[in-house]
Amino acid sequence: MSHTPVIAIVDDDESFRHATISFIRSLGYSAAAFPSADAFINSNVVENADCLITDVQMPGMSGIELQNYLIAQGYRVPIIFVTAFPEMEARGNALRAGAVGFLGKPFGDENLISCLNKALAIRTR
Numbered sequence: 001m002s003h004t005p006v007i008a009i010v011d012d013d014e015s016f017r018h019a020t021i022s023f024i025r026s027l028g029y030s031a032a033a034f035p036s037a038d039a040f041i042n043s044n045v046v047e048n049a050d051c052l053i054t055d056v057q058m059p060g061m062s063g064i065e066l067q068n069y070l071i072a073q074g075y076r077v078p079i080i081f082v083t084a085f086p087e088m089e090a091r092g093n094a095l096r097a098g099a100v101g102f103l104g105k106p107f108g109d110e111n112l113i114s115c116l117n118k119a120l121a122i123r124t125r
Helices: 014-026 037-041 063-072 088-096 109-123
Strands: 006-010 030-034 051-055 079-083 101-104
Touching: 006 014, 006 037, 014 030, 014 051, 014 109, 030 037, 037 051, 037 063, 051 063, 051 109, 063 079, 063 088, 079 088, 079 109, 088 101, 101 109
Parallel strands: 006 030, 006 051, 051 079, 079 101
Antiparallel strands: none
16 A cells, blocks of 8 residues: 655644645645644654644744754654745755755745655655
8 A cells, every 4th residue: 555645734824734734635645734843743743744844933943943853853854944034044054954945935836846746755765
């Protein structure tokens, strides 16, 4: 039986979470959305996610802090960052730590699909 990739979405913006989960599911993937990094970390999805899409700036733990936490805990999930405030320093830090994408909101569907394809190719190796 074929594995359907699980895409986790972590963003404090409820409308973004709902729109993204709908889009991800329309591509044939499973999706799970979380309003915060803590909610994601405390879920069973953290161990099963094939890709993580996360906002950079969120209350509590930021997306960059989430990336650092996951790396420190030994999780190697490919991460796509999305942000309304694309700062070059945050982008550089995220990419140096292994992020597969860093998209400024709003972004086109094709940009996200390209990042997802890259992330899932990495994950299947």
